[in-house]
Amino acid sequence: MPGETPTAAQFFRRMIGLRHLENALTELSAAGHLRGSLHLCQGQEACPAGACAALQKEDALTATYRGHGYVLAKGTALELVVAEILGRATGLCKGKGGKMHLFDPEHGVLGTNGIVGAGVGTACGAALAAKLEKTDRIALTVFGDGAINQGHLMECWNMAVLYRLPVIFFCENNLYSEMTPLSRSHGNPVMTERARGFGLPTATTDGNDPFAVYATVIEAVVRARNGDGPTFIEALTYRTTGHYQADPGTSYRTKEEVETWRARSPIERLRQSLGEEATAIDQEENERVAKAIERALADPVPAPEEAFTAVFA
Amino acid sequence: MSTMTFVQACNAGLRQELARDPDVFLIGEDIAHYGGMFRVTEGLLEQFGADRVIDSPISESGFLGMALGAALSGKRPVAELMFIDFGLVAMDQILNNIAKTHYMSGGRCPVPLTIITQGGGYRGAAAQHSQMLEALFLHLPGLMVVLPSNPSDAKGLMASAIRNDNPVLFIGHKQLFAKKGEVPAGEHVVPLGKAAIVEPGSDLTVISYSYTVELAIQAASEFAGRVEIVDLRTLNPLDWSTIEASVRKTHRVLVAHEAHGRCSVASDLAGQIQLRLFDELDGPVEMVCAADVPIPYAVELENEVLPTTKRLAAKMREMLS
Numbered sequence: 140m141p142g143e144t145p146t147a148a149q150f151f152r153r154m155i156g157l158r159h160l161e162n163a164l165t166e167l168s169a170a171g172h173l174r175g176s177l178h179l180c181q182g183q184e185a186c187p188a189g190a191c192a193a194l195q196k197e198d199a200l201t202a203t204y205r206g207h208g209y210v211l212a213k214g215t216a217l218e219l220v221v222a223e224i225l226g227r228a229t230g231l232c233k234g235k236g237g238k239m240h241l242f243d244p245e246h247g248v249l250g251t252n253g254i255v256g257a258g259v260g261t262a263c264g265a266a267l268a269a270k271l272e273k274t275d276r277i278a279l280t281v282f283g284d285g286a287i288n289q290g291h292l293m294e295c296w297n298m299a300v301l302y303r304l305p306v307i308f309f310c311e312n313n314l315y316s317e318m319t320p321l322s323r324s325h326g327n328p329v330m331t332e333r334a335r336g337f338g339l340p341t342a343t344t345d346g347n348d349p350f351a352v353y354a355t356v357i358e359a360v361v362r363a364r365n366g367d368g369p370t371f372i373e374a375l376t377y378r379t380t381g382h383y384q385a386d387p388g389t390s391y392r393t394k395e396e397v398e399t400w401r402a403r404s405p406i407e408r409l410r411q412s413l414g415e416e417a418t419a420i421d422q423e424e425n426e427r428v429a430k431a432i433e434r435a436l437a438d439p440v441p442a443p444e445e446a447f448t449a450v451f452a
Numbered sequence: 453m454s455t456m457t458f459v460q461a462c463n464a465g466l467r468q469e470l471a472r473d474p475d476v477f478l479i480g481e482d483i484a485h486y487g488g489m490f491r492v493t494e495g496l497l498e499q500f501g502a503d504r505v506i507d508s509p510i511s512e513s514g515f516l517g518m519a520l521g522a523a524l525s526g527k528r529p530v531a532e533l534m535f536i537d538f539g540l541v542a543m544d545q546i547l548n549n550i551a552k553t554h555y556m557s558g559g560r561c562p563v564p565l566t567i568i569t570q571g572g573g574y575r576g577a578a579a580q581h582s583q584m585l586e587a588l589f590l591h592l593p594g595l596m597v598v599l600p601s602n603p604s605d606a607k608g609l610m611a612s613a614i615r616n617d618n619p620v621l622f623i624g625h626k627q628l629f630a631k632k633g634e635v636p637a638g639e640h641v642v643p644l645g646k647a648a649i650v651e652p653g654s655d656l657t658v659i660s661y662s663y664t665v666e667l668a669i670q671a672a673s674e675f676a677g678r679v680e681i682v683d684l685r686t687l688n689p690l691d692w693s694t695i696e697a698s699v700r701k702t703h704r705v706l707v708a709h710e711a712h713g714r715c716s717v718a719s720d721l722a723g724q725i726q727l728r729l730f731d732e733l734d735g736p737v738e739m740v741c742a743a744d745v746p747i748p749y750a751v752e753l754e755n756e757v758l759p760t761t762k763r764l765a766a767k768m769r770e771m772l773s
Contacts, residue, residue, distance in 0.1 A: 199525060222564070233558030242557035249524045249561070254548050260517015261549070267518055268525035271477065271503050278521070294514025301509065449559035450593050452617040 201258030285316030289302030305348025346374030465610025481534030551594030608642025713741035
């Protein structure tokens, strides 16, 4: 799918598949089958679907601990991601990375990251490598509005402009830095103003519409491939679930606010326009996810001695 | 062989690897047009061009993060931290990302990245420009750490560090930079993880590295043939077999280094040696390290805090008597 303008059905498939995966993982987590934190991206599915559709397999991607949707949209097999999340030996990273640390260099996935903003430098480095090798590969890095307050990001923004790197800074602005609203964390909450201060061209897009996200990102991709440097994109979206599985997401937001955004669900928007077709896709994706989970649950767990391998290459 | 300074040897090592492998490139503060604060990268921009030797802004976290991304994308970056003290603003990139990526990725993503830097005191550079911070980088698994003590090792370990598929931290020392020594002409590679016996001796093993090796050699001169000096050269991976052989021979051990003593290489080795070779020891493993205070500015204070030849000699005398 990456590289071609997707159809509504393709976007719907990508997003509903992700939703089914998250629902299934939530159940597994509640039943005690998952270790650690589970960071859902419900409500934000249009961002990974739209952004990754504008990328080629060879392009680099780094994302956040909420980034499994990007990894899947970039082309990594569902089975490998599910097995990793379930801590299986067959997982993408052999059960060593887990939900927050997904790496798949074959698809340009240079890491989701447990540290807010930390993957931004990695993406800039991939962009630098692409530039030094005179290829037209580019890099896209995803982060949230919270990461905007990390110094590392600002260092990277400056260098991306300075070196004219083929990198796209894709900010999912979901209005909350974990559990804190912009009003209590951002001196200047206008993300694009900050980015422009570094000399970055900026664009703001509807992060709940995969077509809008795709159109905005593909424009930045073309600029980057043409040697015209980096772009900052702000995608306005909303996480309708909590920050992680133990956060109901209701203590710091009103029910009305959550419901308003739930009504703007990118998945429901497309479901209505697709009609019957959506029902069939929904069912297929549900089955595909169920099968992947069933298979991963039956897969072997890592041998204990595996804990001691791969510290070094 | 040719005679060159430690800095010239580092430069020769970088030059050798830049010429050998087109994927090697350098990035760091003032390294290209200026030639490096300590001249380690002098002339490299002119020889290899602006795509291979890149000046970075003063953004250690940013350019180390970029070096990681480049390493994951087929390049073999060498990033210079002008002072190891400046690495503290980039610890997330170094320890949470660079050191862990290969493991977290289940072995999918090797990180062929070298960080070159320098540390050390004795020059009145005070608390934020004089530190030996290797223990911070050794505490977490995933980084190889080398500290050459002479020009030949500097060139050879530089080559090994860059050729290695893992992140390697290469730490020079201000007091060594102007020291001259013989360096093999042509291609020169010193393997990682191999200590060197720089002085053989029968009654006391002194385990050291970096500039403190030189102080130990001076201190041992009055105990001809009795003090064996082991220059670790690489702290991770550690050459345990050389340590063990020397301990079995002398039965007395002193670990000497310039870093603070608490939670240090010395305290770690003292623990390991006592756990693994207790019956070989004729006495406790001793340590000569920096005192556990920040490095002060005035020379009278700094000399009180850092290891000196006099202090090392006194400890050797005590242990040999």
